[in-house]
Amino acid sequence: MFNREECTEVKERILNEARELFIKNGYKGTSVRDIAKASGTNVAMVNYYFQSKYNLFEIVFEETLDVFTKRIFETISSDLPFLELIESWIHTYYELLFEYPQIATFILNEVSLNPEGLTNRIKKRNPYNAFTKIEERMEEAIQKGIIRETPAADFLLNVLSMCMFPFMFGKMAMTLMEIPQSLYNELISNHEKYVIEFTLNALKPIDYTTTSHNK
Structure with missing residues (x-):
């Protein structure tokens, strides 16, 4: 399991990559899978931290x-x-x-x-x-x-x-x-x-x- 510091780092990484992808591709052009791949996580982790796209x-x-x-x-x-x-x-x-x-x-x-x-x-x-x-x-x-x-x-x-x-x-x-x-x-x-x-x-x-x- 991740400790609190690692959890914060993962959340920030997901958010930063999501921000870049939304700017580049828009909401419809960005999938949770795209965000997971760019942030080095997986779909389950993205959904765990943020619930949904x-x-x-x-x-x-x-x-x-x-x-x-x-x-x-x-x-x-x-x-x-x-x-x-x-x-x-x-x-x-x-x-x-x-x-x-x-x-x-x-x-x-x-x-x-x-x-x-x-x-x-x-x-x-x-x-x-x-x-x-x-x-x-x-x-x-x-x-x-x-x-x-x-x-x-x-x-x-x-x-x-x-x-x-x-x-x-x-x-x-x-x-x-x-x-x-x-x-x-x-x-x-x-x-x-x-x-x-x-x-x-x-x-x-x-x-x-x-x-x-x-x-």
């Missing part, structure tokens, strides 16, 4: 979600000028989703299978703080004439949708376009620039003089 993935997801929310909130809370802040915010999303691609897939799965559980996970991390920060900065920018009048909730949903969608449906997009992962990653990198430009242009104040002249 789903439980393992939950642990990895919780860790990832902590990193994700922490870095997003740090970006939103920075003292950057507003438009630079938005650009940095979008870049952080892309940077994190490239680093932790499994998070988009897990969110998509949870939306379908366990929406209440996903909601509770997110609520635990108090997303209202981030929303309030964005709302405050937007109101300040509107008052200064830096951006047009824009509902904060709509703006937030637009940014989240544009950033998350390419990662959530990456596999399907690659299949439809018949391109490899490397080429799709390049496409997504370029898409980040488009999302930033599109978002900043959408925030620009309306030039009523130009609009009247065009009429």
Whole structure:
């Protein structure tokens, strides 16, 4: 039998290998047998320590979600000028989703299978703080004439949708376009620039003089 120290080492090894495999192959593309082989254990040991593949993935997801929310909130809370802040915010999303691609897939799965559980996970991390920060900065920018009048909730949903969608449906997009992962990653990198430009242009104040002249 393993002593406590050896048990801890085995659990950590299984978790570390599972994390790497989930990042590389996603939840569906990773089996308990794959995790056991990579960690130098066996299926029975993986199930003994973690009960199921789903439980393992939950642990990895919780860790990832902590990193994700922490870095997003740090970006939103920075003292950057507003438009630079938005650009940095979008870049952080892309940077994190490239680093932790499994998070988009897990969110998509949870939306379908366990929406209440996903909601509770997110609520635990108090997303209202981030929303309030964005709302405050937007109101300040509107008052200064830096951006047009824009509902904060709509703006937030637009940014989240544009950033998350390419990662959530990456596999399907690659299949439809018949391109490899490397080429799709390049496409997504370029898409980040488009999302930033599109978002900043959408925030620009309306030039009523130009609009009247065009009429």
